[in-house]
Amino acid sequence: MFKRIALTAALIAASTAAFAAPVTYKIDPNHTDVVASWSHFGFSNPIAHFGQVDGSITYDPKNVGTSKVDVTIPLAGLDSHVEKFDEHLRSADFFDAEKYPNITFKSTKVEAAGDKKLRVFGDLTIKGVTKQVVLDTTINKIGEQPMAKRAAAGFDATTTIKRSDFGVDKYAPNVSDNVTIRITTEAVVPAAK
Template sequence: MLKRLALAAALAAVAGFAAAAPTTYKIDPNHTDVIASWSHFGFSHPVAHFGQVDGSITYDPADVAASKVEVTIPLAGLNSHVPDFDEHLRSADFFDAANHPAITFKSTKVEAAGEGKLRVHGNLTVRGVTKPVVLDTTINKVGEQPMAKRPAAGFDATTTLKRSDFGLGKYAPNVSDEVSIRITTEAIVPKGDAAAPGK
């Protein structure tokens, strides 16, 4: 009986360890949006959306520090709903997409910031310039995605950047140097990986 109890306890410990292992999710570009907003002479706050986001999120609720994020945002997915403005943003005046076709973010540290909250520190690279940023992040939901029937995780995040830090300061301060960033993302375990946490 004692041997059986010991075996059951060992199996439970192993199962608990497996459940707590970090899980890597692939970002779903169809349910992910990066939205930038700024002040235009104080009269309005236009926005630009950055779609076609690619990347992965590794999240471990039992050990938040083991979590990590890597994201690529192609400038081809930029959409302000004003085509001429989109082309201007992609030009050498701003993002210089011909030479720097994507924005990237790679986390350097993830820490808990209260119930359902994280602070994601990382390096943001825009137009070949890399600067540290911090994303104030809300954990929306972690569980099975009903349509895909696979594990998924959803997050919202915000930060504020100075575009001049990345060589994008044209027209400041009439067009505000500070840009507010809002991110919403849904990420899902790829097919075939649902039973493989930590991949």
């Protein structure tokens, strides 16, 4: 009888641990967009999209502190809808994409910030310079993605950075130093191989 109780307790503990385990999702680049916006001499607020995003998000609703984010944003996916401007942004005047082809973000801490809200702290690296930023994050939905038929997670996040902190300071402050970044992402558990 004691063995049966011990076995039952072990099975319950194992199933609870499995249920509470963090889940790692792969970012879907087709449903992810990173958008930067800034002031252009005070007259307009242009935007640039950064696509082709790659990376993973590990999320544990039971223990948010174990969650993490690891993202690579290729500058090849930069699109302002103005080809000449894209070329200028990739040049040494701004991102120097030939030498630094990717922007990366690696989380260092994740904390709960209210209902469906998180604060994701991490190291943002642009043009070889790494600075800590905080992403104010909303959990859009966690559940089964109906087309993929697999577990998925969706998040929106925002932050503001000073581009001069990363050596991307051409025309500042007339073209604003502050850049607002908005992110929307959908990530899915990878298919079993």
